[in-house]
Amino acid sequence: MVRLEYIKKEYEKTRQMPGKWYLTSCRYKFNITRFQPFLSALKEKRLIGLKCRSCNTVSFPPKLVCGKCLTRPDQWVSLRETGIVATFTANYMKDETTGEANAFPVIAVRQDGADTTYLTQLNPKVKFEDVYVGMPVKIKWKDNTEGNLNDIDYYDCIDDPTQKMDSLTK
Amino acid sequence: MGDRQVAVVSAGFCEHASKRSDVNMAELVNEAVHNCLNNANCDIDAVDAIVAGNMPAFEGANLPELWMTDWLGARNKPLMRVTTGGSTGGSVAIAGYYNVAAGLPGIETVLTVAFEQQSCGNTSVGLSSVALGEISIVNALGLPAESAMRIFGAGAAIGIASYQAINYMNRSGCTEEDLARVVVQNRRNAAKNWWTHLKMPDYTIEQVMATPYISYPLRFGMVTPASDGACAMLYTTEEKAKDFADIPAYVNGVASVSHETAILGVGGAGAGQLDPCEQVGAVESAKLAYAQAGISFPEKEIDFAEVYSPFPNQELMWLERLGLFEENTAHLRYRDGTTAPNGELPVNCSGGVNSTNAIGASALERVAEAALQIMGKAGNQVPKTVHSAIGHGWGGCINLVTLTVLSDQPRRKWRAH
Ligand SMILES: [Zn+2]
Numbered sequence: 001m002v003r004l005e006y007i008k009k010e011y012e013k014t015r016q017m018p019g020k021w022y023l024t025s026c027r028y029k030f031n032i033t034r035f036q037p038f039l040s041a042l043k044e045k046r047l048i049g050l051k052c053r054s055c056n057t058v059s060f061p062p063k064l065v066c067g068k069c070l071t072r073p074d075q076w077v078s079l080r081e082t083g084i085v086a087t088f089t090a091n092y093m094k095d096e097t098t099g100e101a102n103a104f105p106v107i108a109v110r111q112d113g114a115d116t117t118y119l120t121q122l123n124p125k126v127k128f129e130d131v132y133v134g135m136p137v138k139i140k141w142k143d144n145t146e147g148n149l150n151d152i153d154y155y156d157c158i159d160d161p162t163q164k165m166d167s168l169t170k
Numbered sequence: 171m172g173d174r175q176v177a178v179v180s181a182g183f184c185e186h187a188s189k190r191s192d193v194n195m196a197e198l199v200n201e202a203v204h205n206c207l208n209n210a211n212c213d214i215d216a217v218d219a220i221v222a223g224n225m226p227a228f229e230g231a232n233l234p235e236l237w238m239t240d241w242l243g244a245r246n247k248p249l250m251r252v253t254t255g256g257s258t259g260g261s262v263a264i265a266g267y268y269n270v271a272a273g274l275p276g277i278e279t280v281l282t283v284a285f286e287q288q289s290c291g292n293t294s295v296g297l298s299s300v301a302l303g304e305i306s307i308v309n310a311l312g313l314p315a316e317s318a319m320r321i322f323g324a325g326a327a328i329g330i331a332s333y334q335a336i337n338y339m340n341r342s343g344c345t346e347e348d349l350a351r352v353v354v355q356n357r358r359n360a361a362k363n364w365w366t367h368l369k370m371p372d373y374t375i376e377q378v379m380a381t382p383y384i385s386y387p388l389r390f391g392m393v394t395p396a397s398d399g400a401c402a403m404l405y406t407t408e409e410k411a412k413d414f415a416d417i418p419a420y421v422n423g424v425a426s427v428s429h430e431t432a433i434l435g436v437g438g439a440g441a442g443q444l445d446p447c448e449q450v451g452a453v454e455s456a457k458l459a460y461a462q463a464g465i466s467f468p469e470k471e472i473d474f475a476e477v478y479s480p481f482p483n484q485e486l487m488w489l490e491r492l493g494l495f496e497e498n499t500a501h502l503r504y505r506d507g508t509t510a511p512n513g514e515l516p517v518n519c520s521g522g523v524n525s526t527n528a529i530g531a532s533a534l535e536r537v538a539e540a541a542l543q544i545m546g547k548a549g550n551q552v553p554k555t556v557h558s559a560i561g562h563g564w565g566g567c568i569n570l571v572t573l574t575v576l577s578d579q580p581r582r583k584w585r586a587h
Contacts, residue, residue, distance in 0.1 A: 004377070004391055007361065007369040009185070011192040021230040021291075026299070030307045039311065067430055086444050089332040090386045091320055103386060106321050108333070110444055117444060119321050128386070133340040148312020 031064060037076055038062050043147035047139070049114045051075040060114035061149075082158065083111040085135040090128050103128040109137055109155055123156045136160055175580045176270045176421045178545075179404050179414035181538035182206025183365035186399035186526045189289040195231060196241035199285045199400045203243055206281070206402035209547070210414040214243040217404070218277045219269055223252040223262035223284045224530035227299060230291035242283055256478070256565025257426075259284040259401065259534030260572025263561065264424045266405045267574070278407050284534035285400035293396055293529070330568050332385040333446040335483035339387060341447070342498035344486065346387050350378035351504050352482035353392045353524060359511065360521025363549035367397040367526040387483075392524075394480035399528030401535045408580055419541035419559075423463035423575035427455035430569045447483075451571040452491035452562075460493070463575040465558070468493040472575075474516050474543045474552060474559035476536035480523045488562060489517065492573070511552050519543070519550045533563025537574045544578050 038061065041048045050062035054069040058077055066073050090103040105128045108117035122131065123140065137155040145151040182205030184190075184198055193201070199222075207213060220242055222235045235242065235251040242249070250269070254261040266282035305318045313321075338344060354373050361371035381391035404414065411418035429451030456468065465471045475494055479485035486500035494515060495503055503509055509517040518524075520539040523532045540559035542548035557579070563572040 004370070004373075004381070006357075007371070009187060011187060011190055013191045014194075016191075019230060021227075021232070026302065028303045028306050030310060032310070035311070087333045087337050087446055089336065090383070092383075092385070093320075103383070115444070121317065121321060133337060146312065149308055150312045150314060 034064055035062065039147045039149075041076075042149070042151045043145050045141050045145055045151070047079040047081065047111060048076045049079050049111070051077045057116070058114045059116045060111045061116075061118050063116065077113065079111045079113040081139045083109040083114075083137055083139075083155070085131060085133060085137060086110040086117045087133060088122075088131050105131045107131065107137070107155065120152065121154050123154050126157055130157075134162075174271045174273050175408035176267050176405055177408055177411035177418035177580075178421060178537075178541040178576065179406050179411050179418050180206050180210035181404070181542055182209055182402045183535070183538070184400050185365055186367040186397045186528055188367065188395060188397060190287065190398035191289070195229065195234060195285070195287045195290060196238035198287055198398060199238060199283060199402075200241040202285065202400035202402040203241070203281065203283060206404055207243075210404050212404075212414060216414075217243060217247065217279050217281045219248040219250075219280045220244040221250050221252060221262050221265045221269060221280060221282045223254075223258040223265075223282075223534075224286050225253060225255065225258055225296065227296035228291055228293045228529055229287050230296075243281065248277070253530075254566050254570055254572075256529055257533050257563035257570045257572045258530040258565065259532055260478070260537065260561070260563025260565070260574070261426060261570075262534050263403065263537040263563075263574050264426055264572060266403065267421050267424050270405045270407060278410055280405045281402060282405060282534065283400065283402045284531040286528040286530040287398045288396045288528065289398050330446060331481040331484060332388055334487060335387050335481065337445050338447045338483045338487055341445075342486070342501060344483075344501035346379065346389075347375055348486075348501040348504060349387065349392060349482040350375040350389075352479075352485050352501075353378055355504065355510065356482075356485075356518055356522045356524040359519050359550055360525035363520050365399070365526075365549065366521040367395050367399070368521070369525075388481055392482055394524050394527040397526050397528040399526065399531050401528075401531045401538050403534060403538050403541070415545055417545045417578060419544040419576040419578065420580045421574060422558075422577045422581040423459035423461070423465075424573070425455040425458035425462070426570065426572045427451045427458065428566060428570045429454065447487045449487060449491045449571070451569060452488060452564075452573075453493075455571045455573045456492045459560075459573045459575045463558070463577065463581065465575065469495065472515070472558050472560055473554065473556045474519070474540060475562070476518055476520060476522070476540045476560070477562045478523050478533055478536055478564045479518070480527055480532075482524060484564070485518065485522065485524070488564070492560065492562060511550060512554075516552045516554075519548065519552055521550075533561075533565065533572060536563060537561030537576070540574070541576050544576055 049060035052066040184201035357370035360366035361369040378391035540561040
């Protein structure tokens with residue numbers, strides 16, 4: 001690691017006492033019953049989002065409360081399998097053999113027909129350098145779907161029609 | 171808004187460092203309280219009530235305001251604790267303001283204190299407990315714990331900032347050198363301020379660019395430190411203000427607005443924001459606070475800004491959202507020197523959160539430094555006269571924005587409250 005120098009002052013060391021506080025032992029509640037239609041649709045390799053009747057916002061993954069209107073959306077709508085990368089970042093993982101840290105993209109996908117994003121992973125073969133905001137992606141299902149979030153294996157890149165148009169104008 | 175005009179008359183700090191091993195948490199806080207009272211030439215008898223704030227989860231010390239009452243100077247006095255994540259300090263400032271503005275009998279002077287001794291605990295555990303609710307829900311919905319951790323823990327401690335950086339660079343055309351330039355300005359400013367943590371007077375853009383990525387596009391040399399530190403401020407009424415300071419900084423507008431981003435939010439509700447650097451909360455808080463202060467043209471009327479920016483891209487983003495620069499132009503203002511201490515609109519002359527980050531205290535330090543610039547007592551005082559300044563905070567569960575507008579003149583009385 002590169003060392004960066006800054007003006008440092010040494011402070012006297014005093015006695016320290018150990019202590020423990022289990023921050024990670026919390027329990028969280030989640031209404032899985034109202035989420036069930038979404039999970040059942042995943043089993044059939046379909047994507048559905050929740051539409052708020054008040055502001056027409058479609059949330060994917062479904063949000064059980066609309067933050068804009070403070071209502072409980074109850075209208076399920078079908079979504080296409082394609083979407084675009086709304087934002088992304090890197091996850092650095094060490095290669096077991098070489099010991100090098102490689103960047104793997106983590107993407108937030110806005111599914112076509114939805115107004116919110118879903119944080120997920122991209123095809124591991126896609127290089128981080130090739131990802132950009134607005135990149136079109138398509139869902140890749142697991143072969144055996146079980147009706148849970150793990151049925152979405154990853155998202156795969158597809159041809160970007162806007163780039164094709166750019167080359168035509170040239 | 172309350173009927174009473176409120177003024178900031180003093181601010182105090184303790185020395186910030188990565189490990190203040192010479193003092194415990196209570197002694198650390200006491201240093202800042204003493205410094206604040208000394209700067210106002212008064213003692214604790216002048217203080218009627220106290221507001222304190224920190225993030226207990228970050229240092230693993232529960233209910234600190236109870237066991238450090240005496241060190242806060244709160245014995246036999248009304249005491250209130252506020253905790254709102256990264257914006258804790260901003261909320262403490264607002265609570266201090268309202269404690270005075272409310273006009274409660276016998277409460278005219280209020281001491282606000284915000285602190286964090288991160289070396290006592292494990293901040294990354296404290297921070298990860300924020301994402302843990304989300305991770306446990308997606309885990310219950312079938313995503314294996316390993317990939318859930320990988321996806322929601324992406325960018326590690328940087329988290330949301332790297333998403334903001336990627337989208338900001340995409341929409342504005344700002345380069346990595348521009349981000350490095352922001353950092354260099356902050357660290358050089360910090361070197362001129364006595365209480366800051368990362369004092370780097372000779373830092374250069376090349377040095378920043380030579381460091382490895384922590385999370386693209388943010389490099390090791392751009393990342394905020396974890397500091398131990400405390401900050402204290404003294405609020406009082408307009409009538410009493412001149413007893414403490416020659417030039418008080420009047421609090422003319424406060425706002426605290428929450429707007430949820432869509433990045434985290436399977437379990438929680440969310441307003442469905444697609445772009446993490448849209449920051450509707452900042453825009454709304456600016457509208458509210460500027461309206462209270464009677465500011466119609468923030469880009470012309472505000473002379474100094476302290477914004478909460480652990481990472482350089484956030485500094486650019488906040489300046490735009492708070493109406494100080496036109497959209498997607500903030501990085502150009504750093505290139506032409508507008509934001510330098512001798513520029514037209516100096517920004518973060520204290521060194522900012524990028525140089526010193528005692529999380530709970532950070533947002534209060536922004537308000538304190540903005541006030542000190544008006545009072546002419548800042549560590550890195552700008553050459554021009556500062557008439558109005560803003561102190562901004564960001565935190566909560568990455569959704570809360572706090573803003574305080576300060577001025578050297580009381581709020582105009584003809585304005586409807
Ligand atoms: Zn709605």
